[in-house]
Amino acid sequence: MTQGKTIAAAVVGATGYAGAELVRILWDHPQVELKAVTSRQYAGQAIADVFPAFQGVVPLVCEEFNAQSLGERVDVVFLALPHKLPMAIAPQLEGTNTRIVDLSADFRFNNQAAYESVYQPHTSPELMKKSVYGLCELYREEIAQASIIGNPGCYPTCSLPPLAPFIQQGLISTKGIVIDAKSGASGAGRGLSLTTQYCEMTEGFSAYKAAAHRHCPEMEEILSREAGRDVKITFVPHLVPMSRGMLATSYSMLEKDLDTPAALEILRDFYKDAEFVKVCADNALPRTSHVRGTNYLHMAARVDEHANRLILVSVIDNLVKGAAGQAVQNMNIMFGLAEGAGLKAVPYPV
Numbered sequence: 001m002t003q004g005k006t007i008a009a010a011v012v013g014a015t016g017y018a019g020a021e022l023v024r025i026l027w028d029h030p031q032v033e034l035k036a037v038t039s040r041q042y043a044g045q046a047i048a049d050v051f052p053a054f055q056g057v058v059p060l061v062c063e064e065f066n067a068q069s070l071g072e073r074v075d076v077v078f079l080a081l082p083h084k085l086p087m088a089i090a091p092q093l094e095g096t097n098t099r100i101v102d103l104s105a106d107f108r109f110n111n112q113a114a115y116e117s118v119y120q121p122h123t124s125p126e127l128m129k130k131s132v133y134g135l136c137e138l139y140r141e142e143i144a145q146a147s148i149i150g151n152p153g154c155y156p157t158c159s160l161p162p163l164a165p166f167i168q169q170g171l172i173s174t175k176g177i178v179i180d181a182k183s184g185a186s187g188a189g190r191g192l193s194l195t196t197q198y199c200e201m202t203e204g205f206s207a208y209k210a211a212a213h214r215h216c217p218e219m220e221e222i223l224s225r226e227a228g229r230d231v232k233i234t235f236v237p238h239l240v241p242m243s244r245g246m247l248a249t250s251y252s253m254l255e256k257d258l259d260t261p262a263a264l265e266i267l268r269d270f271y272k273d274a275e276f277v278k279v280c281a282d283n284a285l286p287r288t289s290h291v292r293g294t295n296y297l298h299m300a301a302r303v304d305e306h307a308n309r310l311i312l313v314s315v316i317d318n319l320v321k322g323a324a325g326q327a328v329q330n331m332n333i334m335f336g337l338a339e340g341a342g343l344k345a346v347p348y349p350v
């Protein structure tokens with residue numbers, strides 16, 4: 001092991017967008033040695049042939065996934081595979097000392113029926129019960145004890161943190177919450193699809209899966225946990241013509257008297273120790289360009305007094321805080337490292 005690099009890691013599905021972002025972050029991580037990257041299609045080929053940006057920087061060659069080999073070689077495996085595969089792959093690593101951070105939805109849910117209502121029958125329900133939802137800012141203590149993490153979806157990562165303090169403190173109604181969110185195209189992954197082709201998505205944008213997206217039950221489970229009662233939301237995602245970035249706006253009815261300065265103060269107080277959450281200046285609203293390529297989440301609040309509504313706006317980079325960055329933040333917490341290790345590059349100013 002290279003000096004100072006005490007944790008050996010592997011990325012399974014390294015040739016997808018989230019997997020490649022993991023390679024980028026882990027390669028520079030001061031305490032991690034990235035030992036293996038896997039792919040079916042590109043096994044035997046250099047990762048730098050798949051992503052030329054890595055030429056002369058990352059010399060790794062893609063290998064076929066082999067649970068026994070990874071279990072012997074690494075301390076942590078990141079699964080950056082499509083949903084429904086990790087529930088079959090993760091059990092193969094049981095019995096080794098290897099911890100797992102899964103970027104798919106397979107280990108995000110506590111409620112098996114909720115998972116199955118939008119995905120498929122779960123074949124590893126025992127492992128699902130052991131897993132911890134890796135929303136770092138809310139579940140740090142459980143994450144520190146976990147052997148398997150369900151890394152949250154990008155829309156929940158962006159939308160839930162601003163809502164959490166208000167729902168926990170009973171300041172907003174648990175009824176009638178609306179989340180309207182916009183994502184860049186990398187959220188759909190690297191596979192070819194008509195909707196993410198240049199001509200289909202440039203110079204315009206569209207809503208999709210209105211009130212029918214699989215992140216709705218994921219968000220409802222967490223909001224219900226934080227509220228201590230059942231919460232139902234309306235969620236409408238949109239695809240916008242940019243490669244990465246996400247913005248979520250939520251609308252909730254206020255239960256208590258609150259103005260904008262008080263709402264901002266609630267966010268600032270709740271996240272005062274969270275190094276990756278920044279509440280915007282009083283007169284500013286978040287912009288996706290300010291978090292591009294970073295693990296930061298920027299948020300702001302406004303009270304629409306004439307309608308008695310709380311409006312929360314938040315932004316992330318879907319591939320970093322929304323996927324690979326949060327996965328590494330989870331690993332840092334699991335292994336007792338500084339939470340921001342490998343994640344603190346200075347953001348682009350424009």
Ligand SMILES: NC(=O)C1=CN([C@@H]2O[C@H](COP(=O)(O)OP(=O)(O)OC[C@H]3O[C@@H](n4cnc5c(N)ncnc54)[C@H](OP(=O)(O)O)[C@@H]3O)[C@@H](O)[C@H]2O)C=CC1
Binds near residue numbers: 012018019080082104
């Ligand atoms: N993109 C994003 O913004 C976010 C993604 N995620 C989650 O991260 C995971 C990866 O997403 P993303 O990177 O976008 O997806 P991609 O489609 O870009 O990449 C998928 C990866 O999985 C591998 N793979 C695909 N099919 C199989 C298979 N049947 N068996 C084994 N390996 C397979 C692919 O390589 P190969 O085919 O060569 O094996 C590739 O490396 C998903 O679960 C996604 O939901 C979570 C949050 C945000």
Ligand SMILES: CC(=O)N[C@@H](CCC(=O)OP(=O)(O)O)C(=O)O
Binds near residue numbers: 104105154189237
């Ligand atoms: C733009 C776009 O298509 N986004 C994806 C979100 C994917 C994601 O990041 O979340 P999961 O990890 O749960 O797949 C979608 O709506 O399916």
